[in-house]
Amino acid sequence: MGSSRRIGISLVVLGASLFILNSGVSRIALRNGIDSLQLTSLRVTGTLVALVLIAALFQRSALRLPRGRQLLLVSALGLFGVALLQFCYFVALDRLTISLALLLEYQAPILVALWAKFVQRAQVGQRLWVGLALAVAGLAAATEIWKGASFDTLGVVAGFGGAVCFAAYFLLGEACHDAGLSSVQVMVWGFAVATVAMNLVSPVWLIEADYTASVSLQGNLDHLSLPLWVVLTSVVLLGTLAPFGVELVALRFIPATLVTAIAMLEPVGAAALGWAWYAEALSPVAVLGCFAVVAGILLAQTARGIHPDDPVAVT
Structure with a gap:
């Protein structure tokens, strides 16, 4: 395995691990007066503020507004890959198991x-398909979808929309x-678009919450507590900024086909x-x-590109 591939895989595993941890931390906020839309607005808005500060300190060129095709790409990423993704997931979560x-x-x-395979004309070989099929079947077993599964039409549409x-x-x-x-530039402008979209739906300045209140960590950590603002800061920095960032950087080292396959660790870890x-x-x-x-x-990760400089060819 080449060094670039190892770096890419390590970054995705780190990102998935942070998303997994965030699923538990987010539950604390959701069970203490912050609903899903409000949490999403706080999440993307706080992440944008952090990104602007990081860019201002370390990469001011990232604050430059992209032009032409670049602007279209980051706008689409922010609208679909950040804001709409979370909205679809919350709708599905509300209407399905x-x-x-x-x-x-x-x-x-x-x-x-x-x-x-069909748009980029990459060579996607059998091992990737078999690996994905095994992972999807395993995910169905791991989440035991047959227990109380509800095939609400809108929920199913939202679930596929999230995919x-x-x-x-x-x-x-x-x-x-x-x-x-x-x-950094992709994240700054992608989250800027997502922030505008989410604040049109659920403005952060209208959220009524006591951010200084001490909240329980719940579950087996019920005996511990933290201020609500610390929990929300963790959601922003460790649950959004860091994992979105490292998985985006991973795309510089390995193709999107492999990144998304490894990202399937998230629901299992959750x-x-x-x-x-x-x-x-x-x-x-x-468990099986x-x-x-x-x-x-x-x-799936054993699939190799047919050319080392080809970011999407997988065999």
Whole structure:
């Protein structure tokens, strides 16, 4: 395995781990008076503020407004890959079981592979398909979708919409890099678009919350507490800025097909976190499903490009 590939895979694993941790931290906020739309608005707005500060200190060129095709790409990434992705997921989560909502959203790796094969004309080989199929089957078992699954039409549409937006985030991020934009510039302007969109729906200045109030960490950590503002800061910095950033940077080292396959670790890790933190039961079938997801990802990541300089060719 080349050094670039190792760096890319390590970055995606780090990003997925931070997203997993954020699923537990976000639950604290959601159970203490912050609803899903409000949390999304706070999340993207706070991340934008942090990004602008980082750019002003370390990369002022990132604050320059992109032009032409670059502006279209970052606008699409912010609207679809950040704002609409989270909206679709929350709609699906509200109308379906958590397991089914996750399973639908994590069809994204298949969509990315299909895009690579039929639009980008990349050579997508059998190992990637087998790995993705094994991971999806494992995810279905890990989340036990047959337990209380509800096939609400709007919820299912939103779930598939989330998968499309999730795939769009990685494909548009890859296209932004190819268009010459830095990772910081992509994130600054992508989150700027998402911030405008979310504040039109749920303005952060209208959120009524006692940010200094001490809140329990819940579950097995119920005996511990932190101020609400610390929890929200973690959601912004460790649950959004860092993971979105490292997964975007990973696209400089490995193709979007592989990034999205490895990202399937997130729902499996979230299930494990729920067991460890919130004492949520994991059946033997769910545990086997988790192993199947990891096996599928390992198989998918063995797929190699036909040319070392080709960012999308996977065999």
